[in-house]
Amino acid sequence: MNFETVELITIIMFFIAFFGLITGKSVIKGIISIVIMEIAVIMFFLSIGFSRGILPPIGDVTGNVADPLPQALVITAIIIGVSVTAVNLTMLIALYRKLKTTEWDILRKRNME
Numbered sequence: 001m002n003f004e005t006v007e008l009i010t011i012i013m014f015f016i017a018f019f020g021l022i023t024g025k026s027v028i029k030g031i032i033s034i035v036i037m038e039i040a041v042i043m044f045f046l047s048i049g050f051s052r053g054i055l056p057p058i059g060d061v062t063g064n065v066a067d068p069l070p071q072a073l074v075i076t077a078i079i080i081g082v083s084v085t086a087v088n089l090t091m092l093i094a095l096y097r098k099l100k101t102t103e104w105d106i107l108r109k110r111n112m113e
Helices: 003-023 027-048 068-099 104-112
Strands: none
Touching: 003 027, 027 068, 027 104, 068 104
């Protein structure tokens, strides 16, 4: 599989998750859609940054060396994504314990009352 195909797959995956986020009737589906969107963005960045013959910047390496800044940014994005997911799941648990539902329509009706 070449990397143009991977880029196309990640873009399609992002928009499918975005559609799921917009049309989802459950908070759980929304959280899953956000996680899939994060994964798609990270996979896209990894696929566009790939080059054959580039060595990692470890030790005494001369020649074509990869820039460590994009790698650090992707690792930071992964950590932030995991943290956001943990906070979302914590809020979901608190919401379910308080209102006994995870459906958006029911939550909106209860908010109007």
